[in-house]
Amino acid sequence: MPAGVIREMRVEASKHNFLRLAGFLLSQLFLPDEFVYTFGMSVPHAKTVPAIFDAISTTRALQFASATLQIEADAILALKKRISEETSAQFVKAVSLLLNCNGRVVVSGIGKSGHIARKIASTLASTGTPALFVHAAEASHGDLGMITANDALIAISYSGEAGELLAIVPIIKRMGATLIAITGNDASSLAQFADVHLNVKVDKEACPLNLAPTASTTATLALGDALAMALLDARGFGEEDFARSHPGGALGRRLLTHVRDVMRTGEAIPTVAADATLYAALLEISKKGMAMTSVVDADGKAIGVFTDGDLRRLIENKQDFSTLSIADVMHANPRNVQPEQLAVDAVDMMEEFRINQLLVTDADGKLVGALHIHDLTRAKVI
Numbered sequence: 001m002p003a004g005v006i007r008e009m010r011v012e013a014s015k016h017n018f019l020r021l022a023g024f025l026l027s028q029l030f031l032p033d034e035f036v037y038t039f040g041m042s043v044p045h046a047k048t049v050p051a052i053f054d055a056i057s058t059t060r061a062l063q064f065a066s067a068t069l070q071i072e073a074d075a076i077l078a079l080k081k082r083i084s085e086e087t088s089a090q091f092v093k094a095v096s097l098l099l100n101c102n103g104r105v106v107v108s109g110i111g112k113s114g115h116i117a118r119k120i121a122s123t124l125a126s127t128g129t130p131a132l133f134v135h136a137a138e139a140s141h142g143d144l145g146m147i148t149a150n151d152a153l154i155a156i157s158y159s160g161e162a163g164e165l166l167a168i169v170p171i172i173k174r175m176g177a178t179l180i181a182i183t184g185n186d187a188s189s190l191a192q193f194a195d196v197h198l199n200v201k202v203d204k205e206a207c208p209l210n211l212a213p214t215a216s217t218t219a220t221l222a223l224g225d226a227l228a229m230a231l232l233d234a235r236g237f238g239e240e241d242f243a244r245s246h247p248g249g250a251l252g253r254r255l256l257t258h259v260r261d262v263m264r265t266g267e268a269i270p271t272v273a274a275d276a277t278l279y280a281a282l283l284e285i286s287k288k289g290m291a292m293t294s295v296v297d298a299d300g301k302a303i304g305v306f307t308d309g310d311l312r313r314l315i316e317n318k319q320d321f322s323t324l325s326i327a328d329v330m331h332a333n334p335r336n337v338q339p340e341q342l343a344v345d346a347v348d349m350m351e352e353f354r355i356n357q358l359l360v361t362d363a364d365g366k367l368v369g370a371l372h373i374h375d376l377t378r379a380k381v382i
Contacts, residue, residue: 068206068214075202075215076222083226087199094196095230097178098129103150105131106177108139110164112213113156113220120154120224127228128237136164144168152178158200158216160188169193182220198223259346260339262379263360263369264290270370271296274303274327281306281326290372292357295330302359302367304330336361339368343381346371 083091098105105124109117117133124131134143136155147153153172155165160183172179173193181194184201191197200223206214231237270288272281274297284293285308295304306326314321314329321329336359337346346358350373360369376382 064208071204071206072215072218075219078203079200079219079223082199090196090198091226091230094180094198094227095234097180097196098152098227098231099234101150101152101178103148103152103177105129105152105154106134106147107131107154107156107224108134108136108165108168109156110136110162112217113158113162116217116220116224117154117156119221120156120228123225123228124231127232127242128235129228129231136162136168139168140164144171147172147175147177149176152180154180154182155190155194156182156220157188157190158184158213158220160185160190162190165190182223184216257343257379257381258339259337259341259343259360259369259371262343262375262381263339263371264375265369268370269367270294271367272326273298276326278321278324278326278329282311285311290357290370293326294334294359294367294370295326296367300367301365302334302336302361304332305334305357305359306330307357334359337371338362343376343379347376347382
């Protein structure tokens with residue numbers, strides 16, 4: 001058979017296989033109702049998706065969305081009431097145990113509860129409570145070694161009967177670690193084992209089948225946030241503490257970046273002496289690219305500043321400034337910051353006085369740096 005014919009057959013076969021694969025993937029995406037599969041492969045229970053999302057479909061989707069949000073909001077409000085009225089002592093005891101934990105807080109769960117447990121551990125860790133997530137199933141296969149007698153375990157299972165958790169709970173109890181259970185059933189095995197039980201029971205799930213964890217996981221997540229925020233407040237955890245655990249974020253940059261980290265130093269500082277001519281000052285402004293120059297005395301102390309805005313105003317007044325010295329036109333007592341100050345303080349000063357540059361001086365008033373608003377932008381402080 002000619003090679004060209006073989007190549008064409010291979011191309012056609014590839015196209016056919018691609019269409020079969022595409023059809024299969026689409027069938028997995030559109031399992032709810034009405035997708036018809038026509039690429040030569042039968043898919044069990046495949047249903048048809050309407051070609052157009054019509055007005056009826058749109059209305060129904062919005063109704064489901066609204067109902068879901070309402071059910072989950074009701075679940076959180078019911079949890080709020082329960083904590084305030086029925087289980088306030090349990091919640092306070094849980095906060096106390098976690099606050100006085102000498103080790104770490106270990107959060108564990110399986111399935112959807114495992115996903116919620118991972119997020120709760122992350123929130124605790126980022127708000128001042130050392131915490132980690134341990135997968136309930138992996139714990140029985142070695143990860144239990146991560147947990148010590150000084151730790152506190154928060155075990156999450158809505159039924160309170162998750163076999164993976166119940167398999168490790170007796171070991172946790174024997175080693176002497178604290179156990180806090182979050183379930184939807186006061187009578188569950190996990191609740192009975194626990195030092196503290198927090199009930200997240202919901203009237204119904206948002207799932208129309210009342211099967212998929214939706215309202216219950218939302219309530220559990222909210223309860224985890226409530227614990228984290230109560231602990232944050234009890235520890236006196238503030239913005240600077242938060243910034244230290246989030247150095248890569250915007251808040252971290254704002255609260256951890258100091259003027260000394262971003263200021264220009266040495267030869268990069270535009271500087272002229274007090275007896276310099278205005279012409280010499282203009283050359284310095286042009287050379288250093290900061291749209292200004294500082295003016296220093298014989299001891300290196302900053303005594304003035306001259307900006308390109310000052311120059312424009314001189315020109316507008318049509319002064320003959322060919323014989324002027326910089327001391328005749330500079331702004332005396334220039335605004336300045338110190339290198340130890342936070343860069344965000346420099347931003348606030350620039351915004352308050354509507355300026356784009358600041359001089360940086362030490363405690364004795366000597367010029368040690370210069371700062372332009374572009375330097376702060378590059379450092380992502382603003």
